[in-house]
Amino acid sequence: MARHTIDTEYLLAQLHELLHIPSPTGYTDSVVRHVSEELQRLGLEVELTRRGAIRAVRQGSRRAAARAIVSHVDTLGAQVKRVKDNGRLELVPIGHWSARFAEGARATIMAxxxxxxxxxxxxxxxxxxxxxxxxxAPVGWPHVELRIDDHTRGLDDTLKLGIDVGDTVAIDPQPEFLDNGFIVSRHLDDKAGVAVMLASIEALEREKSATPVDTHWLFTIAEEVGVGAASILTPEVASMVAVDNGTSAPGQNSAEFGVTIAMADQTGPFDYHLTRKLVRLCRDEDIRFQKDVFRYYRSDSASAVVAGHDVRTALVTFGVxxxxxxxxxxxxxxRSLAELLTAYAVSPLEIERDLQPRGGLEGFTSQPAVDAGLGFDSDDH
Structure with missing residues (x-):
């Protein structure tokens, strides 16, 4: 079988450590250092962009038509909008999340x-x-404030502490790892995806597995604000699989068990051929899966395509x-998601034309329904 055995103890240990490193978008240096050092420990060379997005290339038989697998290390958080007359802090969110879930949160102010x-x-x-x-009382960011656990009864007292407009606020994750396998925490999006990728790399390295093309393991630092993988891809990458959370909510087909393969998000359908390859791998490797469509969701894949990268994209998720x-x-x-990533990494390159960024019709892909004559008649317009 192409799927590898995943060390779940290693995966959970990495997730536990990642959750305890504050990393709201814009304050990611510490988590970048942690992930980079772990990648180096696993035997990969690490390259950072100026702001800290991570690329670790695991070499395969060919450089062209490389595969990328990506998750993001940044999380939701908040920022100081104003120091109020009562010494408390007005906040604005970092990323898109409701103040309903902020009420009662313990937090750290990064002055x-x-x-x-x-x-x-x-x-x-x-x-x-x-x-x-x-x-x-109404719900919304204008209707909450951050009470500081220090001696402050007014604006001047808070300013004297060194707290000011623009300071980052990290929200406590408060994780619980239950014996029955459930994990409850803030910031599982996407610390769990990062842990899954590290566990996949660990399995591939442990088994000394060969891959048909280079695999770029990418970790972005600003997905929660829509930037994501916009600037980290290199020209040799032909396909990219994003690893993120799926929404297991009423009206959705995502689940907290198995892999959820996204067929589309708010930016449109994912690549037909790459998505169906992942589905086929799940079937062939006996990995539980389901499909879903996300209407109010975008990921690292979306940011890459919107930025103009001509790559096949897909999104595989763990239900949240x-x-x-x-x-x-x-x-x-x-575990299921990590198994799929290992199976994908070692799977054969099926679209040889992807070795070149451009070409003629020879070797171009086909989609069976239309090519079998089941589409529009030639006279239809």
Whole structure:
């Protein structure tokens, strides 16, 4: 079988460590160092962009038509919008998430030369004072504030602490790893994807597996704000598989077990041939899977295509309940996803034409329904 045995203890250990490294978009240096050092320990050479996106190339038989597998190390967070007269902080979100899930969160304020702890609270937080107004208060970022756990009773006190507009606020993950395989935490998007990729690399290195083409293992630093893989791809990459969370919510087909293969997101369908290859690998390698379509979702793949990269893209996910909130996943999905990545990495190159960025019709792909004469008649316009 092409799929490799995944060391789930290693995967969970990496996830645990990653979750405890604060990394909201724009504050990712520490997590970049951790992932880079782990990649080097696994035997890969690491190259960083100026801002810290990571590329680690595992060499295959050919450089052309390289494959990329990508996840992102950045997470949701917040930023200080204003120091209020009462000494507390008005916030704006980093990434797209509801203030509903911010209420009650413990957080760390990254001031210029020191960190501070605090709690995000609704403006009316005391039932003993506001009675039923606590229950009727509106939800939104203008209706919460960050209470700092230090001696401050006003604006000047807070400024003297060194806290100011623009400071990054990291939200505590508060992870729980349960004996039944469930994992509950903030920031599983996409720390779990990073752990899955590291576990896949560990399995390939352990087995000394050969691949038909180079594999670029990429870790981006600004996916939560829409930048993602826009600038990290090199010309030899012909296909890219993004690893991220799937939304196991009502109306969706994603699940917390097995792999969820996205057929489309808000930017449109993923590559027909790459997506169906991943489906076929799941069937051939006996990896549980399901398909889904995401209407309000984009990933590293989308940012690469929008940036103008001519690459085949796909998205494979682990099902997350309550994405961008109190997230929950299961180890079964993480293991299944890592198995699929290893099977994909060693699978044969099927579209030889991808060795060249451009060419004629010879070797160009076909889609069976139309080519079998099941499409429009020639007279149709």
């Amino acid at each position: 210029e030369d020191k960190t501070f702890r605090g709690t995000i609270l609704p403006l009316k937080a005391s039932g003993h004072t506001f009675n039923e107004e606590v229950d009727t 309940d309550a994405s961008h909130g109190w997230e929950r996943i299961h180890i079964h999905a993480l």
